[in-house]
Each structure stands twice: as structure tokens, then as C-alpha cells.
Amino acid sequence: MGRGAVILVAICVSVGGIGFSPALGGPGGLTTLTIGTNPPGTLFYAIGGGVARVISDYAHLRAVVQPYSGSSTFLPLINSGELHMGIVNAVDLAMAYRGPERLRIGGRNPYLASPNLRLVVRGGPIYIVEGVRRDAPFRTIADLRGHRVTGVYSAHFAVWLDQYALLTTCGLSWEDVQVVPVSTVGEGLVALAQGRADAAPYALGAAQALEIHASIGLRGLSACSDAPARQRLRERVPGYYLASVRAGRSPEITTDTWVVAKDIYVVAGKDLPEEVVYRVTRVLWEQNRRLWTFHAAFEEWVTRRYVDPEVTIPYHPGAIRLYREKGAWTHQMDQVQARLLQEASR
Numbered sequence: 001m002g003r004g005a006v007i008l009v010a011i012c013v014s015v016g017g018i019g020f021s022p023a024l025g026g027p028g029g030l031t032t033l034t035i036g037t038n039p040p041g042t043l044f045y046a047i048g049g050g051v052a053r054v055i056s057d058y059a060h061l062r063a064v065v066q067p068y069s070g071s072s073t074f075l076p077l078i079n080s081g082e083l084h085m086g087i088v089n090a091v092d093l094a095m096a097y098r099g100p101e102r103l104r105i106g107g108r109n110p111y112l113a114s115p116n117l118r119l120v121v122r123g124g125p126i127y128i129v130e131g132v133r134r135d136a137p138f139r140t141i142a143d144l145r146g147h148r149v150t151g152v153y154s155a156h157f158a159v160w161l162d163q164y165a166l167l168t169t170c171g172l173s174w175e176d177v178q179v180v181p182v183s184t185v186g187e188g189l190v191a192l193a194q195g196r197a198d199a200a201p202y203a204l205g206a207a208q209a210l211e212i213h214a215s216i217g218l219r220g221l222s223a224c225s226d227a228p229a230r231q232r233l234r235e236r237v238p239g240y241y242l243a244s245v246r247a248g249r250s251p252e253i254t255t256d257t258w259v260v261a262k263d264i265y266v267v268a269g270k271d272l273p274e275e276v277v278y279r280v281t282r283v284l285w286e287q288n289r290r291l292w293t294f295h296a297a298f299e300e301w302v303t304r305r306y307v308d309p310e311v312t313i314p315y316h317p318g319a320i321r322l323y324r325e326k327g328a329w330t331h332q333m334d335q336v337q338a339r340l341l342q343e344a345s346r
Contacts, residue, residue: 029273030061030084030273030276031061031062032061032062032063032064033052033055033061033062033063033064033084033085033276033280034063034064034066034083034084034085035048035051035052035063035064035065035066035084035085035086035087036048036066036067036068036071036074036075036077036078036083036085036086036087037049037065037066037067037068037086037087038067038068038069038070038071038087039067039068039069040067043126043203043295043297044087044088044089044264045065045067046294046295046297047087047123047264047295047297047298048065048067048086048087049065049294050291050294050295050298051063051087051266051284051291052064052065053294054283054284054287054290054291055280055283055284057287057290058283058286058287058290059279059280059282059283060279061276061279061280066083071086071088071089071092071096072092072096072110072111072112072157074086075088075092075093075096075111075112075114075117076112076114078114078116078117078267078268078269079096079112079114079115079116079117079269080116080269081116081269081271081272083269084268084269084272084276085120085266085267085268085269085272085280086266086267086268087264087265087266087267088264088265088267089126089158089239089262089263089264089265090122090239090262090263090264090265090311090312091105091158091161091237091238091239091240091262091312092111092158092239093117093119093239093265093267093312093313094238094239094312094313095109095110095111096111096112096113096114096117097114097115097117097312097313097343097344097345098113098343098344098345099111099112099113099114099115099345100113101113101345102343102345103238105161105164105236105237105238106160106161106164106174106236106237108157108160110157113345114345115344115345116269116270116271117267117268117269117270117313118267118268118269118270118272118277118313118314118315118316118317118319119265119266119267119311119313119314119315119316119319120265120266120267120268120277120280120281120284120315120316120318120319121265121266121281121284121301121306121319122263122265122305122306122307122308122311123263123264123265123266123298123300123301123305123306124263124264124297124298124299124300124301124302124305125243125261125262125263125264125300126203126204126261126262126263126264126297127203127204127205127243127245127259127260127261128162128165128166128201128202128203128204128240128259128260128261128262129201129202129203129204129209129220129221129245129252129253129257129259130144130163130166130199130200130201130220130221130223130259131189131192131199131200131201131202131209131218131219131220131221131252132192132198132199132218132219132221133192133195133198133216133217133218133219134216134217134218134219134252135217136198136199136219136221138198138199138221139221139222140170140221140222140223140224141166141167141169141170141172141199141221141222141223141224142170142171142172142224143221144167144170144172144177144198144199144221145172145176145177146176146177146178147177147178147198147199148177148178148180148196148197148198148199149163149167149177149178149179149180149197149198149199149200150163150179150180150182150187150188150191150192150197150199150200150201151163151174151177151179151180151181151182152179152181152182152183153182153183153184153185153188154181154183155183155184156183156184156185159184159185159188159201161237162201162260163201164237165233165237165240165260166201166223166259166260168232168233168236168237169223169224169225169229169232169233169242169258169260170223170224170229171224171228171229171232180196180197182197182200185200185201185202185203185206185208186208188200188201188202189202189206189208189209189212192212192218193212193215193216199221204220204245204249204250204253204259205250205296209252210250210251210252213251213252214251217252218252219252219254220245220250220252220253220254220257220259221257222255222257222258222259223242223258223259223260224258225242225244225258229242230242233260238312239262239263239312240260240261240262241260241261241262241310242258242259242260242261243258243259243260243261244256244257244258244259245257245258245259263305263311264297265311265313266280266284267313268280268316270316272316272318273318274316274317274318274321275318276318277316277317277318277319278318278319278321278322279318280318281318281319281322281323282322284306285303285306285322285326288301288302288303303326303328304328306323306328307323307328307329307333309332309333309336311336311340312340313340314337314340314341314344315333315337320333320337
């Protein structure tokens with residue numbers, strides 16, 4: 001049975017016929033834990049299924065996946081306690097936790113303020129690539145000045161953020177390029193394939209990008225990676241960071257290429273009982289390798305990543321308790337936690 005089949009079985013077992021109401025009897029009065037994700041077929045749904053299966057197998061809790069249209073739909077439910085946990089990227093959480101009054105990226109923040117969100121696990125990254133045709137003359141994103149770049153992404157705000165972050169590394173803004181309006185990441189790749197756009201972003205390993213590469217040939221375009229680029233990214237687009245992808249990691253990555261990355265988080269509401277979160281965190285730490293069997297994206301979910309001073313929201317006390325026991329929580333993290341708690345939306 002392949003990874004796709006394994007994860008499908010895990011999700012079907014977890015989701016079938018389950019509602020929101022928690023059963024009593026487990027830690028903190030819970031035996032059923034609901035985990036919000038993006039729709040079936042997305043990476044975040046697959047990640048949620050793997051997390052749910054490991055929790056169900058080892059934490060003496062029944063974890064079930066509850067899919068939604070997107071994180072903007074279910075983050076308010078976690079904030080209010082109607083949903084227990086979720087699988088969300090660090091950038092969305094930075095915006096939701098602070099709210100539109102305290103954080104806007106590129107002048108935008110569509111998320112309802114959700115100051116009760118707390119981090120459980122910082123998982124692996126998603127790598128975002130700027131794709132161009134293989135024979136394009138560009139060498140870095142800086143070379144896109146004045147050229148046709150996909151934007152707007154009216155139905156896919158996360159990809160608008162991805163493109164904004166990639167342009168930001170080289171000090172470019174939307175005014176510096178010719179914006180080709182598209183609705184989704186898929187439409188952007190089609191515009192690139194049809195020659196209506198010179199560049200479009202996508203997540204490394206995306207099936208549609210690989211199909212287009214096999215048809216016409218794509219190439220990953222390097223982001224700017226010097227110290228000023230890192231500072232611009234950190235200040236203007238919190239939650240993204242630069243990462244180097246080695247040549248050959250994906251067919252269209254022909255040389256070592258700088259991309260932007262954002263982390264996948266397991267998040268909970270602050271009022272989820274400490275004992276529940278402690279148990280979940282302990283299982284995701286001690287059974288970490290079990291996650292790797294469900295999806296290739298889990299291969300970078302290593303325990304040394306779980307605690308990091310660059311996270312975008314504060315940790316849940318139950319997670320902190322486990323990290324202290326494992327020796328991963330430091331005095332520096334106490335300072336980070338105090339700062340992040342002060343940054344919540346009011």
C-alpha cells in the first residue's frame with residue numbers, strides 16, 4: 001500500500017460519522033479531539049490525517065479530521081473553543097493571532113482577530129518556488145522587474161502572499177512588475193505554460209507544476225538571499241524565511257536555488273486543557289518517526305524543529321511542559337513567549 005493509500009485509510013477511519021461534541025472520560029474530559037484542515041486533496045488535509053492517526057494510536061484519544069474551505073473559516077472556531085486544533089501555516093497564524101488592526105502584509109489581512117490561538121508543534125516547511133520557462137533569460141527574481149508576473153489570486157490569498165514574499169526578497173513590489181491577474185495557483189501555472197506570464201509561484205513538488213515541467217520545461221528562479229533580503233522578508237512578511245533547495249530535489253530545480261519557506265504548525269486554542277495538549281505533544285515527539293510513513297512532507301518533521309524562537313504565535317502551556325521535560329525549552333524561549341503574548345490582538 002502506497003503513502004497516498006495509507007493516509008486515505010487513516011483519514012477515513014478518523015472522519016466517518018464524527019461530530020464536534022467531545023466525549024467525556026479522557027484527560028481534561030476529552031476522548032475525541034477535532035482537528036481542522038483545508039479540504040480533501042490538499043497537503044494540509046493529508047498532514048492532518050497523519051497527525052490524527054498518530055494521536056489516535058498512541059495518546060488514548062480519538063483524533064478526527066474536520067475539513068473546511070480554508071484556515072480563515074476554522075481559525076475563529078479554534079479561537080472560540082468550538083474546534084480543538086488545526087493544521088495551519090505560520091503566516092496565516094501570524095495574521096490571525098494579531099488581527100488586521102495589528103498586522104497587515106502588503107496592506108492586507110483578511111483574518112478575524114484570534115488572540116486565543118496557541119502553538120503545539122512547529123512542523124516541517126513548505127517551499128515556495130518562483131517558476132519560469134526553462135529557456136527564460138532570468139537568473140534571479142530581481143530580473144523580473146518590468147516583466148509579466150502572476151498576481152491578484154482572488155480565490156487564493158495564500159498564493160498572493162507567496163508571490164509578495166518572493167518579490168520582497170529582491171526589493172520588488174507589485175508596481176515594479178506587470179501583474180497578470182489570476183484566481184488560483186493553478187491558473188497562474190497555466191498562464192505561465194501558455195506564455196501569458198513570465199513567472200508564477202507554486203509549492204515545491206506540486207503535481208501540476210511537475211506536469212507542466214514534463215510538457216514544456218520549467219526552471220526554479222532564485223530569490224535574493226543576501227542580508228538585506230533576509231531583513232526585508234522578516235520585517236515585511238513575518239512567517240516566511242529563505243531556504244536553499246539543492247539541485248535535483250525536484251526535476252525543475254537544475255541548480256541550487258533560493259526559495260521562500262513557511263512552516264506548518266499544529267495549533268490549539270488556549271483553553272484546551274493542558275493535560276490534553278501535553279499528551280498530544282508528547283506523542284508527536286516520542287512517535288515522531290511514525291508520522292513519516294504517511295506523507296513525504298512529514299520527512300522534515302523532526303523534533304529539533306518543534307521549538308524555535310522565530311515562531312509567529314505563543315506556545316500552549318501543555319506543549320511548553322513537554323518541551324521543558326525534553327530539555328528543548330530554554331530561557332530564551334521564555335523571553336520569546338512573553339513577547340508573543342504581548343503581541344496578541346486586543
